[in-house]
Amino acid sequence: MHENLVLGKKPVMEALEENPEHIDLVLVKKPVPRGLDPVISRCRQLHVRFKLVPDQELQQMGAARQGIAARLRMQTLVDLDLLLNNTTRAVFPVLLLLDQVQDPGNLGTLARTLAALGGAGIIIPRDRSAPLGPGAMKASAGALNRIGVAQVTNLARTLDHIDQAGFNIYAATMDQGQSVLEQTFVFPAVLVLGGEEKGIRPNVLKRCPGKIHIPMAGGMDSLNVAHAGALILGRMLSWR
Incomplete structure (x- = not known):
């Protein structure tokens, strides 16, 4: 249903390290759960957009337990x-x-x-x-x-x-x-x-x-x- 989403800290970090250009937006639970600060720091370093969102929004994506999701692009960007x-x-x-x-x-x-x-x-x-x-x-x-x-x-x-x-x-x-x-x-x-x-x-x-x-x-x-x-x-x- 959510084929363009990556859910969880480890999968999101892997996506950031391997293909940051394919990530449209990283969504992080507000307030930020313990352990997710490194993900936000990495987003800043790679200039990947991130957004703090209410828990209900992540629940709708099936990411309530993880507290983090990355939305992927389905289109390759050009210069x-x-x-x-x-x-x-x-x-x-x-x-x-x-x-x-x-x-x-x-x-x-x-x-x-x-x-x-x-x-x-x-x-x-x-x-x-x-x-x-x-x-x-x-x-x-x-x-x-x-x-x-x-x-x-x-x-x-x-x-x-x-x-x-x-x-x-x-x-x-x-x-x-x-x-x-x-x-x-x-x-x-x-x-x-x-x-x-x-x-x-x-x-x-x-x-x-x-x-x-x-x-x-x-x-x-x-x-x-x-x-x-x-x-x-x-x-x-x-x-x-």
């Missing part, structure tokens, strides 16, 4: 610069950059849409992003294995780097900038989509020269991020 290079040679030279999209279903659906159109990959932040686990993989219908996924620490600095690499950056907003129906798209490009609750954060948005919105003639306030992303990607495809 950002390699992903940028691959994008310039893609059939549809577009990357998605997701600012705190936390629903695995949305992440997977966006990956499926992008892969179907010939896009190159997705950039996500290390923190506050949907896990690359079974939920995202199922929603992507396997597409997450066909595109590149890069995980970065700071999205704002990443956009600065992407801009210097010669990419055109477009951000989907509620009502700013051009209508997506009137926008001219130039490639290679990055489409920035915001999270389900707050959208794109101000510090990220200000790095996006191209701001676009979807006109809502039917009276709706907004679309689900996966639906909005699919609509904009389809419009971008028409400019290829």
Whole structure:
């Protein structure tokens, strides 16, 4: 049921030593049980994310007795610069950059849409992003294995780097900038989509020269991020 979990101190330590790049997050019972401090120290040394959680959360995972679990990625991450290079040679030279999209279903659906159109990959932040686990993989219908996924620490600095690499950056907003129906798209490009609750954060948005919105003639306030992303990607495809 939890095929992407490693349970218990010894198995988690082994995973940290052997394949730390495959660990998405280490969950530790709060307050920290005696004997688990070395695991947290090792996470810090290896720059692996960890989180202190209530006992009930670990109970749901079947890790109540151990007090610790590691959530594994089901997707191999790629280097950002390699992903940028691959994008310039893609059939549809577009990357998605997701600012705190936390629903695995949305992440997977966006990956499926992008892969179907010939896009190159997705950039996500290390923190506050949907896990690359079974939920995202199922929603992507396997597409997450066909595109590149890069995980970065700071999205704002990443956009600065992407801009210097010669990419055109477009951000989907509620009502700013051009209508997506009137926008001219130039490639290679990055489409920035915001999270389900707050959208794109101000510090990220200000790095996006191209701001676009979807006109809502039917009276709706907004679309689900996966639906909005699919609509904009389809419009971008028409400019290829």
